[in-house]
Amino acid sequence: MAQMTMIQAITDALRTELKNDENVLVFGEDVGQNGGVFRATEGLQAEFGEDRVFDTPLAESGIGGLAIGLSTQGFRPVPEIQFFGFVYEVMDSISGQMARMRYRSGNTMHAPVTIRSPFGGGVHTPEMHADSLEGLMAQQPGLKVVIPSNPYDAKGLLISSIRDNDPVIFLEHMKLYRSFRDEVPEEAYEVELGKAKVAREGNDVTLIAYGAMVQASVKAAEELEKDGVSAEVVDLRTISPLDIDTIVESVKKTGRVVVVQEAQRQAGIASQIVAEIQERAILHLEAPVLRVAAPDTVYAFTQAEEVWLPNHNDIVEKVNDVINF
Amino acid sequence: MKRTTEKIAEQFETFQILDEEGKIVNEEAMPELSDDELKELMTRMVYTRILDQRSIALNRQGRLGFYAPTAGQEASQLGSQYALEQDDFILPGYRDVPQLIWHGLPLYKAFLFSRGHYIGNQMPEGVNALSPQIIIGAQYVQTAGVALGMQKRNKKSVAITYTGDGGTSQGDFYEGMNFAGAFNSPAIFVVQNNQFAISTPVEKQTAADTLAQKAVAAGIEGIQVDGMDVLAVYVATKEARERAVNGEGPTLIEALTYRYGPHTMAGDDPTRYRSEDLDNEWERKDPLVRFRKFLEEKGIWSEDQENEVIEKAKEEIKNAVKEADNTPKQKVTDLIGNMYETLPSHLEEQMEEYKAKESK
Numbered sequence: 061m062a063q064m065t066m067i068q069a070i071t072d073a074l075r076t077e078l079k080n081d082e083n084v085l086v087f088g089e090d091v092g093q094n095g096g097v098f099r100a101t102e103g104l105q106a107e108f109g110e111d112r113v114f115d116t117p118l119a120e121s122g123i124g125g126l127a128i129g130l131s132t133q134g135f136r137p138v139p140e141i142q143f144f145g146f147v148y149e150v151m152d153s154i155s156g157q158m159a160r161m162r163y164r165s166g167n168t169m170h171a172p173v174t175i176r177s178p179f180g181g182g183v184h185t186p187e188m189h190a191d192s193l194e195g196l197m198a199q200q201p202g203l204k205v206v207i208p209s210n211p212y213d214a215k216g217l218l219i220s221s222i223r224d225n226d227p228v229i230f231l232e233h234m235k236l237y238r239s240f241r242d243e244v245p246e247e248a249y250e251v252e253l254g255k256a257k258v259a260r261e262g263n264d265v266t267l268i269a270y271g272a273m274v275q276a277s278v279k280a281a282e283e284l285e286k287d288g289v290s291a292e293v294v295d296l297r298t299i300s301p302l303d304i305d306t307i308v309e310s311v312k313k314t315g316r317v318v319v320v321q322e323a324q325r326q327a328g329i330a331s332q333i334v335a336e337i338q339e340r341a342i343l344h345l346e347a348p349v350l351r352v353a354a355p356d357t358v359y360a361f362t363q364a365e366e367v368w369l370p371n372h373n374d375i376v377e378k379v380n381d382v383i384n385f
Numbered sequence: 386m387k388r389t390t391e392k393i394a395e396q397f398e399t400f401q402i403l404d405e406e407g408k409i410v411n412e413e414a415m416p417e418l419s420d421d422e423l424k425e426l427m428t429r430m431v432y433t434r435i436l437d438q439r440s441i442a443l444n445r446q447g448r449l450g451f452y453a454p455t456a457g458q459e460a461s462q463l464g465s466q467y468a469l470e471q472d473d474f475i476l477p478g479y480r481d482v483p484q485l486i487w488h489g490l491p492l493y494k495a496f497l498f499s500r501g502h503y504i505g506n507q508m509p510e511g512v513n514a515l516s517p518q519i520i521i522g523a524q525y526v527q528t529a530g531v532a533l534g535m536q537k538r539n540k541k542s543v544a545i546t547y548t549g550d551g552g553t554s555q556g557d558f559y560e561g562m563n564f565a566g567a568f569n570s571p572a573i574f575v576v577q578n579n580q581f582a583i584s585t586p587v588e589k590q591t592a593a594d595t596l597a598q599k600a601v602a603a604g605i606e607g608i609q610v611d612g613m614d615v616l617a618v619y620v621a622t623k624e625a626r627e628r629a630v631n632g633e634g635p636t637l638i639e640a641l642t643y644r645y646g647p648h649t650m651a652g653d654d655p656t657r658y659r660s661e662d663l664d665n666e667w668e669r670k671d672p673l674v675r676f677r678k679f680l681e682e683k684g685i686w687s688e689d690q691e692n693e694v695i696e697k698a699k700e701e702i703k704n705a706v707k708e709a710d711n712t713p714k715q716k717v718t719d720l721i722g723n724m725y726e727t728l729p730s731h732l733e734e735q736m737e738e739y740k741a742k743e744s745k
């Protein structure tokens with residue numbers, strides 16, 4: 061086993077699958093010689109050649125269309141969208157086309173595309189780089205949406221995503237890229253899509269989170285522990301489809317829930333989770349389910365992003381509200 | 386037989402007035418600029434070079450945020466802007482802050498834009514421009530709209546937009562040119578071909594031999610100019626502007642240039658994708674060096690004059706940084722307030738919530 065950052069684990073997953081399946085192709089803007097602007101594809105072109113790992117012209121809609129076309133030729137495309145804020149440029153390819161490939165063809169064709177893309181706040185990017193747009197993706201039937209919170213999961217989830225025969229949007233939180241290391245096995249392994257993980261066990265309250273908010277939730281849980289509150293943290297890992305069973309099981313255990321997302325409050329993943337919980341487990345609830353989310357503005361211009369982004373203090377505050385309800 | 390694309394490319398010879406030694410190679414194309422105007426062009430280029438150096442230093446000290454270096458591109462940026470009138474409307478990309486400054490954006494606002502403060506995006510009254518576009522190509526389609534609007538209002542002005550070589554691969558690039566062509570609108574599309582889109586060389590963007598020839602498919606005028614020659618860029622833009630306001634439609638200008646620095650200050654390392662030889666080759670074409678030689682030959686520029694400009698630039702930059710520092714810090718409540726004309730009730734609620742947070 062090796063100690064890896066999340067970005068190293070991602071590179072390792074790409075290398076594993078490029079080796080494992082000759083149909084896997086990695087492409088996008090600056091992913092070749094430059095190894096991607098975050099170095100996620102570092103060394104892959106040198107190792108696998110320009111045939112398998114290549115730069116495209118600068119057009120996200122072109123990249124999306126290329127991926128769909130390549131998949132009809134039996135390839136397993138793993139394109140990169142340089143920053144997920146640019147997804148609007150490729151929305152039709154994603155939501156209008158690849159998500160509907162299986163459906164439109166009457167289940168005779170499919171698009172085994174995995175779109176990787178960095179997103180997430182707190183790293184002082186210019187506008188359109190940091191937005192949490194996973195809600196847009198989750199609203200589209202036909203897609204799977206995966207967001208790892210740590211290096212181990214990142215490798216296993218990315219391998220599973222690439223092997224999956226339906227399109228997967230794989231979102232990599234920029235703040236997690238190099239913030240810590242994990243033990244990551246050298247061999248290939250899968251982490252099942254659509255399965256959440258209990259990242260921390262507890263009895264008094266359930267915190268449901270994904271991406272960078274898992275870290276914030278764990279930190280909040282550690283603080284709450286000092287006050288004698290035992291918080292369980294559920295890391296969703298896949299936000300579409302949701303692992304309702306794991307969520308409901310935890311809710312039944314604790315009876316109190318705070319759902320945490322970095323995205324704006326309106327029409328987000330958290331709202332969907334709250335709805336599922338009240339439909340399935342209302343009699344187990346001791347308090348209303350509360351949300352921690354960013355305010356309903358466009359992602360903050362950098363100078364205000366620290367206040368704009370939800371953090372562990374906001375989570376502790378909401379937990380106290382549901383405990384004292 | 387020659388391929389059609391080669392035949393087309395041959396018609397796009399690079400337009401040049403001053404060679405690398407500052408000698409006039411195209412006498413008949415020389416613009417009628419007074420000595421003062423020529424000196425003003427040089428002043429702006431020198432000033433902008435200093436601004437670039439200071440911006441890079443300030444970024445490294447953590448006193449500026451997002452910054453895309455401009456050194457090498459002064460002739461493309463400022464030669465084209467100098468051909469404009471105040472009523473003309475600029476739609477810039479993220480690297481085109483100098484054009485905005487010379488069009489009237491106060492320096493401290495340029496710094497606030499870099500720091501990620503909304504005040505940096507507020508154009509003063511009379512400065513006709515949008516703030517720098519982050520989404521590659523988006524400004525191209527919008528330009529068609531600005532130009533059509535001017536046409537409908539019978540204005541004698543133009544819309545001018547800037548993108549890079551990489552930007553020409555976006556669908557928006559074609560759509561913008563094609564719309565403006567179809568409506569015969571007063572638009573100027575400038576492509577600053579600095580040879581790279583981050584790490585990707587222009588040869589990987591397209592099979593076309595020039596970017597200027599992309600005008601052909603849209604049925605509009607196209608020209609390739611030496612983007613290190615400020616006079617050539619000025620003349621090409623001036624002529625494009627004249628055609629536009631005379632109802633003769635839009636023009637695509639490809640300016641051949643180079644960025645000396647990294648793509649942005651956020652971790653790009655040009656040595657991963659460019660050779661020192663190539664850097665040197667382009668630095669020999671430097672726009673300031675050649676224009677300085679030309680002006681000195683004419684006897685209207687000296688080292689003393691240049692030093693005066695440099696000192697003035699440094700002083701103004703220092704003051705602008707102070708002004709940016711003294712601007713009240715941006716708050717989340719400011720951002721909430723900027724979302725709608727009238728705040729919906731959920732945002733009113735959030736406004737109160739964040740007011741409470743911010744007053745803690």
Ligand SMILES: Cc1ncc(C[n+]2csc(CCOP(=O)(O)OP(=O)(O)O)c2C)c(N)n1
Nearest residue numbers: 146480519520521549550551552581582583
């Ligand atoms: C739609 C979109 N895709 C990708 C990017 C990321 N990006 C920023 S600059 C850049 C390269 C642009 O190159 P070019 O158009 O040649 O302009 P230059 O930076 O060289 O001036 C890329 C890919 C972006 N900002 N917007």
Ligand SMILES: [Mg+2]
Nearest residue numbers: 549550581582
């Ligand atoms: Mg470029």
